[in-house]
Amino acid sequence: MADPGVEQRAALLAAASVFPLPDGARFSYGTAGFRAEGSTMAPAVCRAGIVAALRSLKLGGASVGLVITASHNPVGDNGVKIVDADGGMMSQAWEPFSDALANAPSPEALVELVLQFAKDEGITLGGGPSAQVLLARDTRPTGEYLLDAAVKGINAIIGATALDMGILTTPQLHWMVRSKNKSLKASEEDYFTQVTESFRHLLELVPDDKYGDELNKKLIVDGANGIGGLKLEEIKTKLTGLHIHVKNSGKEGEGILNESCGADFVQKEKVLPLGFGPEDIDVRCASFDGDADRLVYFRITSPGNTTIDLVDGDKILSLFVLFIREQLDAINGKDNQENKVLPTRFGVVQTAYANGASTEFLKNLGLEVAFTSTGVKYLHKKALEYDIGIYFEANGHGTVLFSDEFISRLESLTTKLSSIATGSAQHQAALRLLATSQLINQAVGDALSGMLLVEAVLQHKRWSFQNWCDLYTDLPSKQLKVKVKDRTSIVTTDAERRVCQPSGLQELIDTEVANYCHGRCFVRPSGTEDVVRVYAEASTMEACDILAKSVAQHVERILGYP
Ligand SMILES: CC(=O)N[C@H]1[C@@H](OP(=O)(O)O)O[C@H](CO)[C@@H](O)[C@@H]1O
Ligand SMILES: [Mg+2]
Numbered sequence: 001m002a003d004p005g006v007e008q009r010a011a012l013l014a015a016a017s018v019f020p021l022p023d024g025a026r027f028s029y030g031t032a033g034f035r036a037e038g039s040t041m042a043p044a045v046c047r048a049g050i051v052a053a054l055r056s057l058k059l060g061g062a063s064v065g066l067v068i069t070a071s072h073n074p075v076g077d078n079g080v081k082i083v084d085a086d087g088g089m090m091s092q093a094w095e096p097f098s099d100a101l102a103n104a105p106s107p108e109a110l111v112e113l114v115l116q117f118a119k120d121e122g123i124t125l126g127g128g129p130s131a132q133v134l135l136a137r138d139t140r141p142t143g144e145y146l147l148d149a150a151v152k153g154i155n156a157i158i159g160a161t162a163l164d165m166g167i168l169t170t171p172q173l174h175w176m177v178r179s180k181n182k183s184l185k186a187s188e189e190d191y192f193t194q195v196t197e198s199f200r201h202l203l204e205l206v207p208d209d210k211y212g213d214e215l216n217k218k219l220i221v222d223g224a225n226g227i228g229g230l231k232l233e234e235i236k237t238k239l240t241g242l243h244i245h246v247k248n249s250g251k252e253g254e255g256i257l258n259e260s261c262g263a264d265f266v267q268k269e270k271v272l273p274l275g276f277g278p279e280d281i282d283v284r285c286a287s288f289d290g291d292a293d294r295l296v297y298f299r300i301t302s303p304g305n306t307t308i309d310l311v312d313g314d315k316i317l318s319l320f321v322l323f324i325r326e327q328l329d330a331i332n333g334k335d336n337q338e339n340k341v342l343p344t345r346f347g348v349v350q351t352a353y354a355n356g357a358s359t360e361f362l363k364n365l366g367l368e369v370a371f372t373s374t375g376v377k378y379l380h381k382k383a384l385e386y387d388i389g390i391y392f393e394a395n396g397h398g399t400v401l402f403s404d405e406f407i408s409r410l411e412s413l414t415t416k417l418s419s420i421a422t423g424s425a426q427h428q429a430a431l432r433l434l435a436t437s438q439l440i441n442q443a444v445g446d447a448l449s450g451m452l453l454v455e456a457v458l459q460h461k462r463w464s465f466q467n468w469c470d471l472y473t474d475l476p477s478k479q480l481k482v483k484v485k486d487r488t489s490i491v492t493t494d495a496e497r498r499v500c501q502p503s504g505l506q507e508l509i510d511t512e513v514a515n516y517c518h519g520r521c522f523v524r525p526s527g528t529e530d531v532v533r534v535y536a537e538a539s540t541m542e543a544c545d546i547l548a549k550s551v552a553q554h555v556e557r558i559l560g561y562p
Pocket of ligand 2: 072289290291292
């Protein structure tokens with residue numbers, strides 16, 4: 001019989017030789033996987049395929065995922081990220097290996113890296129359990145070509161199978177991987193059924209059905225000309241109680257992916273997206289990003305003006321917090337501190353980019369607010385520590401996580417209440433929490449299911465968009481990007497809110513901040529772009545502009561121009 005090691009070596013060599021690394025190319029598994037100009041991505045994607053197959057082997061053959069997307073970035077870019085068996089982001093412990101593999105200078109070096117890593121991790125190659133990788137891509141033109149590169153990488157690990165799930169939103173693939181490994185229904189149709197059914201269920205639980213204001217049922221969605229718009233078009237007729245009109249839907253000829261539209265554009269520019277105009281004044285509008293894992297809301301207020309009222313991730317989080325708190329209070333009794341029917345550790349997770357007014361609002365509610373570094377992988381991990389953990393980035397990526405243990409307590413309570421107190425306020429509140437856990441994606445932030453939860457909560461509270469805006473007033477904020485020689489020479493601490501290197505920079509920031517009322521400012525190297533990001537907050541927009549600019553100048557001077 002042939003030595004499995006020889007066969008494995010040959011397969012890896014063959015795959016790596018198809019997509020050699022061009023001279024000077026350098027990939028880094030940043031905040032959200034590898035990203036670059038789409039046509040240059042094949043070597044990194046093929047190698048990510050190898051990593052994904054190894055990851056599945058390591059996890060005893062559990063399914064893992066691989067998504068080809070560059071999210072909100074321009075249509076010419078593309079990227080790849082790996083989904084772990086629990087549906088979350090790939091374990092950070094595997095990032096250094098992924099980096100090393102993506103940058104292996106030759107097919108031979110790649111083979112050595114794989115063999116050594118497999119040995120270190122106790123992964124049996126060429127035998128052992130079979131591996132499975134579920135694949136998806138967004139609507140980018142380079143997607144199909146890169147999918148082929150990923151499949152070649154996966155197939156280079158003997159015993160690994162690639163399963164193409166098609167063109168999907170990023171959160172759909174995360175959901176499928178999680179569901180599959182929990183032996184739950186995991187097809188796209190199952191996803192749609194779960195989302196539409198739990199949404200319908202939540203609407204049925206709206207206290208009484210007098211919510212007749214047609215304007216409040218009308219929603220216009222900016223699909224960023226991407227996959228989220230297309231999927232929403234597919235299911236919108238099944239969403240009873242809501243009249244959805246999709247613009248920038250991703251249909252042929254409607255516009256270019258993410259170009260002057262989508263959640264990233266709307267949140268950063270604070271202007272209306274392409275395709276929207278005076279006809280949409282005062283209607284509630286939502287915006288997805290290119291792979292539909294970010295969601296923001298907005299409203300156009302006057303005809304001659306492109307500025308909007310923005311509801312960002314922080315305010316979506318605040319709305320969800322109020323809704324969940326209301327249900328917990330209905331179950332436990334508002335003032336009952338002891339002997340609670342359903343003891344719940346409820347935690348909120350934000351990053352330094354959360355608007356200071358939102359953090360204050362949440363703390364004033366008596367909630368525990370934790371801070372992590374930027375990037376869903378950090379927020380999600382922290383949120384998992386609670387019975388109900390809720391996280392959002394200001395840019396609109398976030399979700400509400402319910403622990404398995406909490407869900408089983410909640411289910412027992414619901415069963416008990418349905419026999420002794422059916423239809424009671426307590427029973428209804430428990431059912432609402434259960435439906436919420438079914439609706440909102442438990443694997444990752446999901447614009448589509450997040451939007452439906454927003455819509456259900458607004459109907460539940462009988463809130464207009466204005467009521468929602470009025471929760472608190474955002475402090476003016478400003479973000480700048482600074483190009484420097486080596487952004488990695490900035491090292492931060494305290495959830496990226498303070499700089500520890502280069503020395504002296506933090507003191508300069510502190511001195512600038514001290515000049516402003518409600519002043520706050522921090523700098524950090526981006527994990528997705530070759531820039532240092534500067535964030536400033538203060539009581540007026542003018543003050544923000546000056547604060548951000550002066551700190552950016554310090555950064556430029558200390559780190560040097562590129
Ligand atoms: C300020 C900001 O919006 N940063 C974004 C951006 O990360 P950076 O590391 O800042 O480039 O892209 C990430 C991935 O989409 C997202 O998680 C994060 O919130
Ligand atoms: Mg995205």
